[in-house]
Amino acid sequence: MRSSRFPTAPNTPVRWQVFPMLWPYLLEFKGRIVVALLCLVGAKIATIGLPYVLKYTVDSLNAPSAADIAIAVVTALVIAYGSLRLINVLLSEVRDTLFGRVTERAMRRLGLAVFNHLHALDLRYHLNRQTGGLARDIERGSSGVSFLMRFLVFNIVPTFIEIFIVAGLLLSQYGANYAVVILLSVIIYVAFSVVATNWRTNFVNEMNQADSASNSRAIDSLLNFETVKYFNNENYEGKHYDRSLAHWETARRKNRLSLFALNGGQALIIAIAMTAMMAMAAFDVAAEKMTIGDFVLINAFTMQIFTPLNFLGFVYREIRGAIVNIDNLFTILQQRSTIEDKPDAPSLSVQTGALTFDKVSFSYDNQRPILKNVTFTVAPGQKVAIVGESGAGKSTIVKLLFRFYDVTDGAISVDSADIRSVSQQSLRQAFGVVPQDTVLFNDSIWENVKYGNPQASDEEVWHAIRQAQLLPFIETLPNKQNTKVGERGLKVSGGEKQRIAIARVLLKNPPFFLFDEATSSLDTHSEKRVMEAINQVAKSTTTLIIAHRLSTIVNADNIIVLDNGEIAEQGTHRQLLDHKGQYYRLWTAQLKESTH
Structure with a gap:
């Protein structure tokens, strides 16, 4: 039974070291970063100035001054208020636009680095990985870069800067009690949000693991579509997938309920803090210690501070998750291949x-x-064949x-x-190979052949197609060489896939040719024509053929017979038959099969 679960690590600590690791990917546009930060400062100054404009507007409306002067002052303050609002919005938009390019380029560079690194890792790593889960890790990591930059740089950090500035202003202008209430409520709010969010991390991780597991299960099943059909196991696959989805559903429900607890606690802290601030301000207005404008200013500052903090639980959790997801990408980048070039290895x-x-x-x-x-x-220039029973070690070579x-x-x-x-x-x-199990890209026949040498001319591609005896098949298709082969080549037969693979390696035209049971899926007529092409190519190159059908290698210069990982015998076809050893027994067995 295939496993559909990923190992979970709900208490995995956040590696804040991702920031210095991420920094080099952000440095391509240093000028944009500087201008974006200046816009951030300008927008924050405009934000802090808005409550003061409101205060002076309200006080001007209450002032016993001449009507024409009051109207002029109020008009100026209203215009100033609108201008500060506009400046705040415009600077924020410019900031986001400028930094958006930085973030997008960092996502592109990091994504490309991971993609190239995955291709550089050895076969052992790729045999052990799960494609669906890996794809989700890459997707989440790239999205995490965007989220981290957007919320941490332009939301959390500026909000805390604003809190300390506002606390200082309240302390200097209205007394310590206002600053203490603001700072104390923010500290309690942040502490509660962090503790509750860390508690919720278990549920979030469980949900993500369930999501990855169900996604991997679906991809694994769809990639093996034919096998599912062969064994009539649609219901089995559906039930297995539904079990993964049921686990995901349960994890989502736990996550949703824990979010309710987090939001409820945050709302309570905000309500108490705002009530306390308004009560103190109302008593001071009643005692004529401050004006109504001061009351409006304190209310505006309190609202201004707690509105972005209202999302702190969500933002902290997402930032934490984004850091973990980005760290997963860097973990992939830190994977070392067991097969590496020596330093300064020559070509x-x-x-x-x-x-x-x-x-x-x-x-x-x-x-x-x-x-x-x-x-x-x-x-x-020799053509050497390697034969032997299944499991003898032929393909390992x-x-x-x-x-x-x-x-x-x-x-x-x-x-x-x-x-x-x-x-x-x-x-x-230096090697061109036609593997035993040919997998094609979901593209046209032409592009799959040209993959052997993307710089080849059209005439060279047609020549390789003709050499591989692929042209008669292409001419029967409505879209000719532009016919799509489907995902993994499922729209063409095994023999057609093999001929496309042969054409591809012929186009590469390397010094060495390797054919790993390259004609195993061909009918007798096609096999004969393809072998003629292979024999023609083999005249001028060194060729190694892993063969199952012994009839295809009778003219090999040397035939090596493997038995349980060891060379049992070798020689020409005639010499081995005369020797009457293992090759003779294999040959005799295949002759009997062909006559039945």
Whole structure:
């Protein structure tokens, strides 16, 4: 049964170190950052000035002055109030517009860095990952950058700066009691929000884990659509997916109820603080210690401070979550591949095109050896075939040649260069492979073939198509070479996929060709035509063929027979038949199968 649960870590501490790690991605537009911060300061000054304009407007309306003077003063104050409002909005919009470009570029750079790093990681990592969950981690991390910049830089930090400025103004103009109430209520509010939000983190993490698990389950099931159909397991998949969704539903409900508790507590603290401030101001107005304008100013300041704080629980939780999500991205970036180039590794320079396995042993883990002391040489221009029963280690040889894994013992050399001493990119550039399980991109036949060499001319692409015997099939299609093959190539047959893969590697035209059971999905007629093309190519290149059908490699220069990870025998087709060993038994068994 496939697992649909991710390991949860509800009490994982927030790594605030993500800020210095994120900072280099924000520095591309230093000028924009400076101007945005200046706009932030200007908008905050305008915000603090608004209550004072209200105070003087109210006091002017109550002042026993001449009517024409009062009207002029009030008009000026109203205009000033409107101007400050407009300035506040415009500066905030300019700030968001300027910093938006910074955030978007940081998201782009970070997303690209993660994408490139994932391609640089070794095969072992990708075999263990879950695509759906990884995709959600990348999506959440990129969104987290935007949220963190928007709310932390332009909401939380400015709000606390404003709180201290306002507390200082209240202390100097109206006495310590107003400043104490404001500061004390803010401290209680923040402390409650942090404690309650940390308590809620368990439920939020559980909800996110359930979301990732259900998403991974759905993607896993849809990617294996054909297998589900083969075994009539639609209901089984639906029930399994529904169990994941039920877990997500329960987690959402807990999250919603905990949010109610958080918002209720915050509302109570705000209500008590505002009531206390208004009561003190009302008593001072009644005692003629302050004017009605002062009352309006204190009310406006209190509202101004608590309105953004009203979202603190949500913002703190989201900022905390954003930091965790961004940290997940940096955790991916910190993943180290077990297969790495040596420092200053040179590029592989293929001179003659010889390939040597020297006492190569390999195991995926220490418990089960796959290859044992394998030694053979493929001379320049030779066509060598490797055969053997399933599990003998044939396809592992291809993975080792591409350095998806490193050998446990021994060495693999191209000409005289150990493949571990050269750069992986140059090594893989020297090999073209048609794998046993061909997976195509969800694009046209033409683009899938051209993927072998994106810089190839149209004529070169057509030549590769003709070589792979793909042209007759293309001509039967309504959209010809522009026909879409579907996700993972599901819209074309196995044989057609294989021919597209062969055309793709022929277009790459590397010094070495590797065919990992490349004709296993072809009918006899197509197999013959494709083998003619492979044999033609093999005349001028070094070719290694992993074969199941022995009839396709009878003209190989050398045939290596693997048995349980060891070379049992090798020689030409005729020599091996005369030897009457394992190859002879395999050949005889396949002859009997073909005659039935």
